[in-house]
Amino acid sequence: MPTHAEETEGTADVKLSPRHSTIETLVGRLLEGDRGAASRLMTVVENRQAGYRETLRRVAKHTGRAHIIGVTGSPGAGKSTLVNELIKHYRGLGKTVGVVAIDPTSAFSGGALLGDRVRMLGFTSDPGVFIRSMASRGQLGGLAAATVDVARILDALGRDIIIIETVGVGQDEISIAGLADTTLLVEVPGMGDDVQALKAGVLEVADVLVINKADREGANRLANYIKTTMRLLPHPEGVWLPPIVKTVASDAVGIDELAGAIEQHRTYLMERELLEKDRKERLRVEVLDRTRDLVLKRLMRNLESSGKLDQLLDDLMLHKTDPATVSHELADGIES
Amino acid sequence: MPTHAEETEGTADVKLSPRHSTIETLVGRLLEGDRGAASRLMTVVENRQAGYRETLRRVAKHTGRAHIIGVTGSPGAGKSTLVNELIKHYRGLGKTVGVVAIDPTSAFSGGALLGDRVRMLGFTSDPGVFIRSMASRGQLGGLAAATVDVARILDALGRDIIIIETVGVGQDEISIAGLADTTLLVEVPGMGDDVQALKAGVLEVADVLVINKADREGANRLANYIKTTMRLLPHPEGVWLPPIVKTVASDAVGIDELAGAIEQHRTYLMERELLEKDRKERLRVEVLDRTRDLVLKRLMRNLESSGKLDQLLDDLMLHKTDPATVSHELADGIES
Numbered sequence: 319m320p321t322h323a324e325e326t327e328g329t330a331d332v333k334l335s336p337r338h339s340t341i342e343t344l345v346g347r348l349l350e351g352d353r354g355a356a357s358r359l360m361t362v363v364e365n366r367q368a369g370y371r372e373t374l375r376r377v378a379k380h381t382g383r384a385h386i387i388g389v390t391g392s393p394g395a396g397k398s399t400l401v402n403e404l405i406k407h408y409r410g411l412g413k414t415v416g417v418v419a420i421d422p423t424s425a426f427s428g429g430a431l432l433g434d435r436v437r438m439l440g441f442t443s444d445p446g447v448f449i450r451s452m453a454s455r456g457q458l459g460g461l462a463a464a465t466v467d468v469a470r471i472l473d474a475l476g477r478d479i480i481i482i483e484t485v486g487v488g489q490d491e492i493s494i495a496g497l498a499d500t501t502l503l504v505e506v507p508g509m510g511d512d513v514q515a516l517k518a519g520v521l522e523v524a525d526v527l528v529i530n531k532a533d534r535e536g537a538n539r540l541a542n543y544i545k546t547t548m549r550l551l552p553h554p555e556g557v558w559l560p561p562i563v564k565t566v567a568s569d570a571v572g573i574d575e576l577a578g579a580i581e582q583h584r585t586y587l588m589e590r591e592l593l594e595k596d597r598k599e600r601l602r603v604e605v606l607d608r609t610r611d612l613v614l615k616r617l618m619r620n621l622e623s624s625g626k627l628d629q630l631l632d633d634l635m636l637h638k639t640d641p642a643t644v645s646h647e648l649a650d651g652i653e654s
Numbered sequence: 655m656p657t658h659a660e661e662t663e664g665t666a667d668v669k670l671s672p673r674h675s676t677i678e679t680l681v682g683r684l685l686e687g688d689r690g691a692a693s694r695l696m697t698v699v700e701n702r703q704a705g706y707r708e709t710l711r712r713v714a715k716h717t718g719r720a721h722i723i724g725v726t727g728s729p730g731a732g733k734s735t736l737v738n739e740l741i742k743h744y745r746g747l748g749k750t751v752g753v754v755a756i757d758p759t760s761a762f763s764g765g766a767l768l769g770d771r772v773r774m775l776g777f778t779s780d781p782g783v784f785i786r787s788m789a790s791r792g793q794l795g796g797l798a799a800a801t802v803d804v805a806r807i808l809d810a811l812g813r814d815i816i817i818i819e820t821v822g823v824g825q826d827e828i829s830i831a832g833l834a835d836t837t838l839l840v841e842v843p844g845m846g847d848d849v850q851a852l853k854a855g856v857l858e859v860a861d862v863l864v865i866n867k868a869d870r871e872g873a874n875r876l877a878n879y880i881k882t883t884m885r886l887l888p889h890p891e892g893v894w895l896p897p898i899v900k901t902v903a904s905d906a907v908g909i910d911e912l913a914g915a916i917e918q919h920r921t922y923l924m925e926r927e928l929l930e931k932d933r934k935e936r937l938r939v940e941v942l943d944r945t946r947d948l949v950l951k952r953l954m955r956n957l958e959s960s961g962k963l964d965q966l967l968d969d970l971m972l973h974k975t976d977p978a979t980v981s982h983e984l985a986d987g988i989e990s
Binding site for chain 1 (some may be wrong): 724802917938942944949953957978979980981984
């Protein structure tokens with residue numbers, strides 16, 4: 319789990335501090351493709367360290383070029399292997415790749431379970447591949463915000479393709495899917511309850527459906543099941559219908575087809591000017607989420623520390639006032 | 655499901671409106687024991703109708719006398735039958751009773767499933783019993799706030815005992831338990847997975863554990879299982895240890911013992927001055943929750959309607975700014 323520095327949001331003196339020149343220098347090096355600078359800046363934004371807002375402000379105008387691919391699905395679906403094969407594919411085309419791999423946080427160590435990551439180490443000698451692991455818990459500003467901020471650093475580093483890989487677990491799966499231009503949902507045959515794994519809500523977030531380990535028994539049954547389920551979803555004429563791609567990532571089977579489906583989706587988005595529209599909608603959700611989190615954090619800090627709440631609780635116990643009145647007074651005080 | 659009037663929080667002119675005198679009149683009648691006035695005021699506070707804040711303000715000084723008993727547990731545990739028997743018991747002692755029965759909201763009709771309530775109709779001719787059913791969904795200000803507000807009306811009506819009955823489903827179960835002075839957790843033998851039904855987190859909220867339908871096979875096994883599980887919880891010397899009471903509510907068996915356990919818990923709270931301490935802590939949680947809900951509602955309304963967000967999103971798409979900066983500006987604007 320990352321250690322979090324004391325949050326220093328909105329430190330007014332940051333512009334005159336030595337730290338300012340450090341961030342400016344680091345961002346300058348980032349834009350020249352310096353991977354060490356990228357690493358340090360990712361740590362700054364992931365952990366909300368001093369300078370994180372300046373970092374995001376400085377990189378903003380250098381983002382938006384990369385195509386962002388989200389990869390989600392059940393544990394054991396072979397996502398890491400699939401991502402490895404996609405990296406090889408894109409490197410073969412001469413494209414640079416950045417990966418944000420969100421690992422389930424261990425309840426015991428508090429750290430990310432990095433086992434699967436080991437398989438990616440084959441890329442350490444290739445400067446065209448940058449892999450960043452993040453723990454799924456412990457992000458001060460929320461996992462979605464931390465993930466998208468780290469992806470922005472990769473974007474400013476000049477990566478052509480950014481892959482966000484996450485173990486999909488219910489709500490997280492859906493919210494992380496909201497960070498990518500193209501979202502892959504990876505399923506495998508024989509994982510037990512198809513209905514559970516393929517709730518309509520999860521299918522809805524997918525732009526491409528991947529049946530990995532497709533050499534296993536039940537691959538066709540799963541494909542038919544997915545097709546049947548998707549027919550239950552509304553699908554207006556002309557709107558993107560998620561293709562189903564079968565892969566055996568461990569044997570590098572089906573990767574070209576998968577990359578082709580991703581490219582088709584990107585083309586679909588571009589031709590209809592949906593890429594910008596989708597990104598704007600994601601920004602809207604992100605800004606609302608971030609603002610809500612900030613307001614709540616400040617509210618709680620304010621109420622707990624001011625001592626005002628204690629006084630009001632004493633009045634409440636004496637029935638001098640009531641909770642609805644107190645809540646409105648407190649809310650009014652924050653906003654007036 | 656209750657229909658919700660447009661929320662009218664903080665209407666400054668309420669003091670001069672005809673509605674003001676209506677609320678004043680209704681509260682006056684409530685304090686004289688008028689059940690019709692109680693019904694109307696419950697509708698006002700449950701649905702956040704105009705005048706709800708005035709209602710809560712006016713009744714505040716007339717609350718705090720009733721002992722509030724929470725009854726929670728799995729569907730099918732026989733809670734309604736148990737509550738019926740408790741009502742009979744307290745009526746036999748000459749005490750007046752109010753019940754807030756939270757019914758699971760039907761996904762189909764949108765209304766509360768009132769089947770179980772029918773069994774309570776035997777009390778309609780007794781003015782000493784007041785039963786209010788509430789749907790579990792659709793409360794504008796949240797279920798917990800609506801429930802506690804309705805209970806306050808019963809308190810001001812002069813009820814000696816207020817019973818809040820709810821189907822416990824995960825989080826709801828735990829949050830509703832935070833509304834009562836004494837919380838009963840009702841379990842039955844043979845409901846399948848004991849571990850699932852008796853997660854430590856649920857046991858922790860219970861002040862009295864009821865094994866209903868205790869004539870069924872497995873009652874002793876369940877009791878032993880609960881005892882074993884409770885030993886895993888921290889239990890400092892002198893702190894209340896939830897007793898396990900066996901009942902067969904349908905045959906009125908064990909009700910005196912149950913009422914005795916409830917009375918012992920109340921005595922325990924009173925002797926140690928914990929009743930006031932617990933109520934103050936519940937008020938603290940309630941005020942924080944209410945304030946948070948208000949601030950969030952206003953924030954979203956403000957951001958969505960002002961058009962400011964749209965302008966900022968355009969700037970974001972042009973990379974003139976970044977989401978962290980925008981969120982801080984919006985949050986600062988709300989609080990400055």
